[in-house]
Every structure is written in C-alpha cells, then in structure tokens.
Amino acid sequence: xxxxxxxxxxxxxxxxxxxxxxxxxxxxxxxxxxxxxxxxxxxxxxxxxxxxxxxxxxxxxxxxxxxxxxxxxxxxxxxxxxxxxxxxxxxxxxxxxxxxxxxxxxxxxxxxxxxxxxxxxxxxxxxxxxxxxxxxxxxxxxxxxxxxxxxxxxxxxxxxxxxxxxxxxxxxxxxxxxxxxxxxxxxxxxxxxxxxxxxxxxxxxxxxxxxxxxxxxxxxxxxxxxxxxxxxxxxxxxxxxxxxxxxxxxxxxxxxxxxxxxxxxxxxxxxxxxxxxxxxxxxxxxxxxxxxxxxxxxxxxxxxxxxxxxxxxxxxxxxxxxxxxxxxxxxxxxxxxxxxxxxxxxxxxxxxxxxxxxxxxxxxxxxxxxxxxxxxxxxxxxxxxxxxxxxxxxxxxxxxxxxxxxxxxxxxxxxxxxxxxxxxxxxxxxxxxxxxxxxxxxxxxxxxx
Amino acid sequence: xxxxxxxxxxxxxxxxxxxxxxxxxxxxxxxxxxxxxxxxxxxxxxxxxxxxxxxxxxxxxxxxxxxxxxxxxxxxxxxxxxxxxxxxxxxxxxxxxxxxxxxxxxxxxxxxxxxxxxxxxxxxxxxxxxxxxxxxxxxxxxxxxxxxxxxxxxxxxxxxxxxxxxxxxxxxxxxxxxxxxxxxxxxxxxxxxxxxxxxxxxxxxxxxxxxxxxxxxxxxxxxxxxxxxxxxxxxxxxxxxxxxxxxxxxxxxxxxxxxxxxxxxxxxxxxxxxxxxxxxxxxxxxxxxxxxxxxxxxxxxxxxxxxxxxxxxxxxxxxxxxxxxxxxxxxxxxxxxxxxxxxxxxxxxxxxxxxxxxxxxxxxxxxxxxxxxxxxxxxxxxxxxxxxxxxxxxxxxxxxxxxxxxxxxxxxxxxxxxxxxxxxxxxxxxxxxxxxxxxxxxxxxxxxx
Numbered sequence: 029x030x031x032x033x034x035x036x037x038x039x040x041x042x043x044x045x046x047x048x049x050x051x052x053x054x055x056x057x058x059x060x061x062x063x064x065x066x067x068x069x070x071x072x073x074x075x076x077x078x079x080x081x082x083x084x085x086x087x088x089x090x091x092x093x094x095x096x097x098x099x100x101x102x103x104x105x106x107x108x109x110x111x112x113x114x115x116x117x118x119x120x121x122x123x124x125x126x127x128x129x130x131x132x133x134x135x136x137x138x139x140x141x142x143x144x145x146x147x148x149x150x151x152x153x154x155x156x157x158x159x160x161x162x163x164x165x166x167x168x169x170x171x172x173x174x175x176x177x178x179x180x181x182x183x184x185x186x187x188x189x190x191x192x193x194x195x196x197x198x199x200x201x202x203x204x205x206x207x208x209x210x211x212x213x214x215x216x217x218x219x220x221x222x223x224x225x226x227x228x229x230x231x232x233x234x235x236x237x238x239x240x241x242x243x244x245x246x247x248x249x250x251x252x253x254x255x256x257x258x259x260x261x262x263x264x265x266x267x268x269x270x271x272x273x274x275x276x277x278x279x280x281x282x283x284x285x286x287x288x289x290x291x292x293x294x295x296x297x298x299x300x301x302x303x304x305x306x307x308x309x310x311x312x313x314x315x316x317x318x319x320x321x322x323x324x325x326x327x328x329x330x331x332x333x334x335x336x337x338x339x340x341x342x343x344x345x346x347x348x349x350x351x352x353x354x355x356x357x358x359x360x361x362x363x364x365x366x367x368x369x370x371x372x373x374x375x376x377x378x379x380x381x382x383x384x385x386x387x388x389x390x391x392x393x394x395x396x397x398x399x400x401x402x403x404x405x406x407x408x409x410x411x412x413x414x415x416x417x418x419x420x421x422x423x424x425x426x427x428x429x430x431x432x433x434x435x436x437x438x439x440x441x442x443x444x445x446x447x448x449x450x451x452x453x454x455x456x457x458x459x460x461x462x463x464x465x466x467x468x469x470x471x472x473x474x475x476x477x
Numbered sequence: 478x479x480x481x482x483x484x485x486x487x488x489x490x491x492x493x494x495x496x497x498x499x500x501x502x503x504x505x506x507x508x509x510x511x512x513x514x515x516x517x518x519x520x521x522x523x524x525x526x527x528x529x530x531x532x533x534x535x536x537x538x539x540x541x542x543x544x545x546x547x548x549x550x551x552x553x554x555x556x557x558x559x560x561x562x563x564x565x566x567x568x569x570x571x572x573x574x575x576x577x578x579x580x581x582x583x584x585x586x587x588x589x590x591x592x593x594x595x596x597x598x599x600x601x602x603x604x605x606x607x608x609x610x611x612x613x614x615x616x617x618x619x620x621x622x623x624x625x626x627x628x629x630x631x632x633x634x635x636x637x638x639x640x641x642x643x644x645x646x647x648x649x650x651x652x653x654x655x656x657x658x659x660x661x662x663x664x665x666x667x668x669x670x671x672x673x674x675x676x677x678x679x680x681x682x683x684x685x686x687x688x689x690x691x692x693x694x695x696x697x698x699x700x701x702x703x704x705x706x707x708x709x710x711x712x713x714x715x716x717x718x719x720x721x722x723x724x725x726x727x728x729x730x731x732x733x734x735x736x737x738x739x740x741x742x743x744x745x746x747x748x749x750x751x752x753x754x755x756x757x758x759x760x761x762x763x764x765x766x767x768x769x770x771x772x773x774x775x776x777x778x779x780x781x782x783x784x785x786x787x788x789x790x791x792x793x794x795x796x797x798x799x800x801x802x803x804x805x806x807x808x809x810x811x812x813x814x815x816x817x818x819x820x821x822x823x824x825x826x827x828x829x830x831x832x833x834x835x836x837x838x839x840x841x842x843x844x845x846x847x848x849x850x851x852x853x854x855x856x857x858x859x860x861x862x863x864x865x866x867x868x869x870x871x872x873x874x875x876x877x878x879x880x881x882x883x884x885x886x887x888x889x890x891x892x893x894x895x896x897x898x899x900x901x902x903x904x905x906x907x908x909x910x911x912x913x914x915x916x917x918x919x920x921x922x923x924x925x926x
Contacts, residue, residue: 331895436892451775451776458779
C-alpha cells in the first residue's frame, strides 16, 4: 500500500507542504484535514476585505479544495477537525463536524499546520460575542457578519500591532469610529518608539483615537473598561498578537518551545519521527540572534511548509531561519522592519549602536516626493547590521528587503555603503535612503570605537 | 604653505571628492574648476525638466558654488576650463572663459572629474545645430532653448537606451511627435530582448514611433536619413550612449582603458602619483565579471568620488566595483537591471542559464495590482546569480536592489529562495516576484546539471 501523508490544517503551511510532497512522490496518498471552510487563503488580506478594498471573501482564496483535488490529487476534507494524535500507532483522531462522527486515520507521515489564533487577554467578558479575534477566514466572516448585524458605530481595537492597526484603518473605511488601546507607550511595539510615534501620528491624522500606556481591564456588553476610563463599543477587535495552535501536538508528547510553539529541527521535523510542523504553530530560529523565536507570518508559513514538503517527499531541504521581516501600510504611511530592534538586540546580548536618518522617497525635486525615515541597528565594534526599520511615504516599505538581504549575508554597515543600488529620480535620490542610513550608522560605529 | 587640491569638474564625482577631502583636511586649499555654469546637479533629472514635471533648471542643482564656498571653503570657479595637465611640474593650465585669459595653477593633489559626453555617430550633419546631445545641464539649457525657439513638432531620438527613452517620453509630454531610431532589434539593448520588447510595446502604446533594426546614415537641416527612409525632424536628440571626457588625462600621459576611460586603482588613483579620477571619465571594475568596464551612472560617480575624497583626505577607502545597476520609468512601465545580462555573461566566459517569470506587483486580489516580469541569469552548476532584469508596473524597479545586494554577496539562486523578504498585500504576493524568479531559476540550474 502506498504511503499516506496526513496534513492537519489546510492553509499556507499545510498545503505548501502537501503540494511539494506531491511533486516528489507521485504514489503517495495525501489527505488534508481542515476544520474550517476554506483552504489556502490570504489571512493578510482580511483587513482589505473589511475596508471594502477587496469585494469578496472568495478572492482571498489562492487555491480551492477542488484545485488541490484535481491538480494535485490531494484529498482535502473541509470541516474535519483533528482532535488527537497518536504517535505510537501513527494515527490521528478526526471529528467530522457536519456528520458528527469520529474516526481514526493512519499516517506514515504527518504534517502539522494548525496555525495560530488571536491571543485573548485574561480579563472579564473577553468571551462575549462582541469581542472578536481575527486570524482565519472563518474569523473574518464572523467579524463581517457581526459588524453588518450590529451596524457598528464604534469599534475598539485592543493592541496596536500590525493586525490591530490594519483593522483599525479598515473599520474607519467601513464607516466606524475607531479607538485603539495599546499597553506600550507607542503604537507598533515591534518598532522602536521613535518610529512607532510616526505611525501613531498618522493614525491620529486619520481621526483614529489612539490611547497608549493603558490596558483593557474588562469587557461588558457595549462597553470596554480601561484602567482610567470606560469606552462605548459595538465591537472589540483583538490585535495583541497570535499564539500557536500547538495543544494537539503538545498533548501527543511532541516537544514545544518558545511561547508553546512546536519545536522543529532544521528540516521542519518535530521531536516525533515522521511528524513535521510549519507555520504559525511552529517555532523558528532567528537568523541574527541565533535563538529560537516565534514569528507568525504568512511568508514564514509558506517557506517552512515548502521545506517540510520537500523533506516529506524524500528530498533534502533545510530552513535557515527568520528575520521577522514584516511590512504594512497604515493611513498612507508605509512601515517595515527586519532583524532585531534596539531592545531585542540588547536582549540577545549584543552591544548595539543605532542611527536614524530622514530622506525622501523620490528625488527632492521630483513631484510626489515624500519623507522616509530609516533606522539601523548595528553591532558595536564589528559594525555588523543587526536590524532595520523604515517608515515613510509610497515606495518606502519594500526598501526593507535590501536590509533583509544584507542581514542574511551578515553584512556590516560599512560594507553596505558600497551596495550598487539603483537610482532614478522617480524612485529616490542618488544615495538611496538605505545607503544614507548605512553611512550614518557606520560613522556611529566608528565613533563608538 | 597648505597643500592644494585642484578639482577638475564641478559635478558629482569632483564635488563629492572635494567635500570628503575637506572633512578630513581642514587645512587644505581646495580649488574646483568647472567649465560650465553649474555645480553638483542632477543630470538624471533633465528628462523631467523637458517633460515639464520639474519646473525650473535650478531645482536640479543640489549644491551651488556659494554653498561650497561658504560651508565647505571650496573655491569653486565656474567657466574655468582646464586645457592641460602637467604631471611633471604638478600644474594645470586653465582658461578663464569670461575673461579670455589663461593661467597655470599648481596642485599637490589633482582630482579629475571631467565626466562624459553624448557619443556622436560619425555621420554627415551630426554637428548641425539641430542635433543635440544631452549630458550636462548646459546641454539641457541649449536643448530647451532650441526646442522653444523652433517650436519642435517632430523630434527624432537616435538610440533607445535609458536616456534616449526618457527623452523620447519627455518630448511627447512637451508636445512633440517623437520617433525613436534604434540599431538593435529592440529598445533598451542593455536588457535581454524579451524584456526590451515589453518596453518597446509600452512606448508604442504611448504613440511613440519606434523604429528598430535601422540606423541613421545622415542628418541635414530638417531631415534625418535612415538606411531605408527619410524622416522629418525639427530636432535630433542623441541617446546612443556616453563616452568619457578623458582626453585631458590621456594627453598628460595618464593611463586609460576600456573605451578610453581613465584607469584607476582600487583607491581611485590614476597612473600618475597624486592624481585621482572618478565618475563618467573613469573606468570601473565589474563585480561579477571581475573585468574592467565603463559605466556612466550618477550613483557610480558619487560613490567613486567619495572614495577618492577619503583617500585625498589622508584616510583609506577602496571602491569595490560596480554592478551597473540602473533603473528608470518609461510610459508607466518601470525598468531595472543589475549585473550581467545573458549575452554579457557569455562574453565574460560564464556558462549561464536563465529563467523568466511573470508575477504581480501587489497581491492578485488587491486593487491596482499590475504585471511584473523578472528575469535572472545564473551560472550553470554553481547556481551563482550573475544578473537580473525587471520590467513591470509601479513598485517593480526598486526590487532590483535585492538582486544587487545578492550579487554583491555572491549568493546562489538556491540561497536566495531563503531570503526573508517582506510581504503585505499592497506590496506583492506572499512569494515576492524576486523569490518566484529565484525558485524558477534554481530549478533550471538543477535541471541543467
């Protein structure tokens, strides 16, 4: 009998792995079990769906179950939830939601791509219907249904990370008044404060209420209690981060690590033989700190899933690690980061220096030129680039990719000065802002000795 | 007496060197001799001036002579042409154009930043007034004056390189009918033909006549003769490339190399002791081929000038070489290239493979998503990236900088697959087009064995 690969979770990590395995193993039986209603979708597109920039939930789906069945001979079963893993017998316990039945399914190899879920703070009322986390397309559908039903006039977003800010802007476009509540002193705590502040100002200019340095203490129907005041709220959206759906693996005795994420080796194999994991449920290694980390990003899920699938298919691939490169756009401001922020560098044991420059997105004389701020963090002494952050007008965010490529190659800021980057007046000045930042940072490294 | 640095040429290379030298040598006397009317300007901005996107010739000037005098204590003398270099005595011969007088000026160090000029084909009538090359701000002023005076109805652009195409589009915006004549089979011969063809089509959609595979045989007042036809022309613009202004150096016995450009060592010193050169008059080393090359680009001029200035100032810096990274925008299409094109790789002795992919500039479902084409050239066997080219909608061109950074670090296309590049729906798909291209090229490398 042919080997059977069972995949738990029909989104990016699971289906990337399944597709890659299929390419290499024509004979393999591949069954993918997804407890929700969709496969392989762009969760990152949800804010644009809420905002009305994307019309239709289906347009966020990159491959349907039919495509997987017909083009990849992958047996996708929607609304099938895996409730247990038995690594001894090599079986999973499955709950068929629509038919209310349970069954066991044997596997030769098992791919865990169970994803993550929005973190729910441990406060009263957090499980009320009007408190929504947004991680899956199912969440998005519930959110939109609820918003339509209650004609939300006022939305409170808890947490000013990427998802929180994207949803805050989306709900203003949807027509609601929006308040963001953030525990830290500025929005986007994954950026250094001076860059977060630039984004906070942009949100305020777009008439979004931004309340920092305060926490939500309780929710009750129609209201959100903060430490120092009470807000009216037709809906509360959770944006304080993502936690791994790793309980299934942990209950099966599979090793977990940072924030409970499933620990994997460089080939994406878990501590259980023949059991693989990737995506928002799995741990990663940070390429700069060298330490285990947890990063829930679509890019990572796709890349890890691909590596798992190549190995499942009998070939060899390794996943080198992550830089936690991320980008977004809020209220006409582009934002991106990669590598370690200043505080993360310190926590990882680096003595770091930093420099921040302001430049322009196009040549100064060219129409539509906007400000761009670039901050670099480098190791004292060696000048090794440790991380970077960018906030600015159109054309700013994707410049982070140069920094990500430099980090991957362990470049120093001195070496970066010599990068032969492109130039034309519609795209920037003759010294790209990234190079201006490298020059400034190199000077700071030299001065620090 | 203090050392004297004499700088020939008041644009990017010369003035970068002068500024860097000043920072390190407070005591030095610095004299910059410029035969034209401006210092330190953006020649790359000239097409936007012609197009009317930039209002005023002065806005292309980044630093005036007054700024150099007051802030850097650099004695800039406009309309002073150097007519000879005497490396034995350490003097230059200077012609003061306005006063018609000549004098000699001694130097301890000499910086040559004489730039380049538009190549003039060896055909009849090429020296007529209505045939214009565009390399300096002086050229631009003459071009605009001539165009205004003769109310140009029809402009013929000879040569479909970057400058030719930029000026072609600029003149359509100015109000002229424009014909481009190109000897090669497609526009932008520095790209591989399939990418040049995409640009050629865009030019045609914007009602620019594009005549390829043909040459200009002669010009006469009001007419341009091609091999197979005669075109009416109120003005002819030369865009067939740039040649170095290196005669002054060559006449002084200073060594020259590729296309007559001044040969320099890795510190930008010429064959004459204490004589430095940088920018469009100087040779470079190509970082991929390892061979001498001639690349006339503003980025290179600034970077080489900076290195020369650091060395003149008594510190140590080297210029590692160029990738000939270039970008532009024509008729709503962004274009960029870096490293070696397929034919250049072959000429440099590489056995190369290549792959071309088509993707989208934003997530497929996101409003305003446009096609982007990425082509990579890699070494057979090793998979080492040798070069890349990009043509596509808004947000395409600056992606070349990831390829330039990868080239600088001698990455293979296999390694590039693991680059942790940013992703958000407004900026691309979850697999950036550059990564899609790396995956495809890696597969081609593997298949080629």
